[in-house]
Amino acid sequence: MTLADLPQTDIDIFGDATLRDPNPVWTTIRELGSVVYLSSRDTWLITRYEEVRDTLSDWESFTSAKGTVYSDEMSAMLGETPLTTDPPLHDNLRGVLSDKLAPRALRKLNAHITERADLLVSEAVEAGTIEAMDGLCKRLPVDIVADLIGLPVEGREILLPGAEAMFCTFGPYDERLLAKMPAIEEFVGYMNHVTSRDVLQPDSWGTAILDAVDDGRIQQEHAVPLMSAYLIAGMDTTVHTLGFYLKNLVENPSAWAALKEDPTLIGSGFEETVRLGSPVQLSYRVTTRDVEMGGQVLPANRRIILGTGAANRDPRHYENPDTFDIRRNPVDHLALGYATHACAGQGLARLEAKALITSLLNRVESLDLVGEIEGQSHVPGFAGISRLPLQLNALRN
Numbered sequence: 306m307t308l309a310d311l312p313q314t315d316i317d318i319f320g321d322a323t324l325r326d327p328n329p330v331w332t333t334i335r336e337l338g339s340v341v342y343l344s345s346r347d348t349w350l351i352t353r354y355e356e357v358r359d360t361l362s363d364w365e366s367f368t369s370a371k372g373t374v375y376s377d378e379m380s381a382m383l384g385e386t387p388l389t390t391d392p393p394l395h396d397n398l399r400g401v402l403s404d405k406l407a408p409r410a411l412r413k414l415n416a417h418i419t420e421r422a423d424l425l426v427s428e429a430v431e432a433g434t435i436e437a438m439d440g441l442c443k444r445l446p447v448d449i450v451a452d453l454i455g456l457p458v459e460g461r462e463i464l465l466p467g468a469e470a471m472f473c474t475f476g477p478y479d480e481r482l483l484a485k486m487p488a489i490e491e492f493v494g495y496m497n498h499v500t501s502r503d504v505l506q507p508d509s510w511g512t513a514i515l516d517a518v519d520d521g522r523i524q525q526e527h528a529v530p531l532m533s534a535y536l537i538a539g540m541d542t543t544v545h546t547l548g549f550y551l552k553n554l555v556e557n558p559s560a561w562a563a564l565k566e567d568p569t570l571i572g573s574g575f576e577e578t579v580r581l582g583s584p585v586q587l588s589y590r591v592t593t594r595d596v597e598m599g600g601q602v603l604p605a606n607r608r609i610i611l612g613t614g615a616a617n618r619d620p621r622h623y624e625n626p627d628t629f630d631i632r633r634n635p636v637d638h639l640a641l642g643y644a645t646h647a648c649a650g651q652g653l654a655r656l657e658a659k660a661l662i663t664s665l666l667n668r669v670e671s672l673d674l675v676g677e678i679e680g681q682s683h684v685p686g687f688a689g690i691s692r693l694p695l696q697l698n699a700l701r702n
């Protein structure tokens with residue numbers, strides 16, 4: 306077999322059309338093979354569920370320490386965090402906040418998150434018609450994560466645009482990323498300023514990181530990247546997951562009715578939402594050896610792209626994969642990663658979604674779409690919603 310016989314395509318997975326609506330592109334590429342050579346980018350995309358999961362499970366063959374973003378330029382600039390390291394350093398860095406994100410600690414946060422969600426939903430119901438990304442989805446995760454890290458209330462307006470710009474660093478080093486550089490620099494300056502005991506709230510995630518530096522568990526140079534990593538990872542991802550959840554409910558009135566009848570389905574709805582439309586569509590690793598997969602040889606020391614979004618809709622693994630089924634409860638999806646690098650904040654994200662949807666079910670009879678939903682298309686490898694106009698029809702007492 307020659308190279309030309311192996312599955313390959315010249316589709317640009319970072320083109321505007323793909324970013325706006327990646328799923329048709331994933332369907333096309335996934336049917337070419339489980340590992341497909343992308344000629345326009347001179348790299349490989351892993352497309353199918355089993356192979357993506359196998360890759361995520363094998364950190365020794367697919368390292369995170371040589372780059373978990375697409376470009377060499379940005380890989381060289383990003384600091385060491387749980388996402389960008391392998392064990393044992395990975396476990397050490399991740400261990401700093403693991404108690405704070407364990408189920409016991411999360412249970413203690415529940416009342417605070419519920420209170421915030423109730424307040425936001427009451428305001429939204431009062432308004433009746435809202436742009437739900439600005440009115441609900443962006444507000445809850447930003448407040449919650451910023452409070453947990455211990456950031457001052459003043460200056461928080463930088464957080465969401467800063468985190469979004471930082472997410473662009475995962476994609477190609479091109480005009481799109483260069484346009485975000487001023488926002489990235491501003492965000493880095495902000496993080497350098499706030500990573501100090503004078504600024505952070507006591508007993509916060511932020512001071513826990515500084516404690517770990519003081520007692521020698523991590524190096525000083527890890528403090529800012531670690532705090533930034535949790536802050537960045539904890540905002541946009543959850544913002545767009547909440548947006549996708551509301552989109553799925555307004556587009557599927559039977560799912561809303563099912564939740565009304567049985568609110569214990571909220572968790573299943575969360576898993577199905579991220580399976581169907583995960584904000585994180587792509588992850589990156591570098592091969593440490595020649596790896597045979599899907600009939601191809603992935604050479605050593607090459608950056609490989611993992612199509613987690615494509616894998617989550619692989620018909621070999623999920624029946625009717627493009628359908629939102631509130632009862633499916635697909636707990637084995639890869640939208641929150643898998644194995645060593647599985648999302649450290651997934652319990653918190655589930656808690657926030659549960660609080661928001663519960664609050665809506667308690668106050669709203671039905672949801673109507675009152676305009677067009679617009680997808681987000683400017684963050685490569687990432688899916689999101691930029692506009693979600695909703696009417697919330699209040700429950701009559």
Ligand code: HEM
Nearest residue numbers: 387388538539542543546585588641642646648649650654
């Ligand atoms: C629904 C919302 C979320 C989604 C879809 C999501 C998705 C992901 C994914 C796919 C990964 C693995 C990336 C890879 O292997 O390359 C990951 C890792 C991570 N996430 Fe999340 N995430 C969410 C919420 C959060 C929250 C709320 C936090 C913290 C406050 C957080 C913190 C992290 C961290 C620290 C990692 C790195 C873990 C490691 O490498 O060991 N995430 N997330």
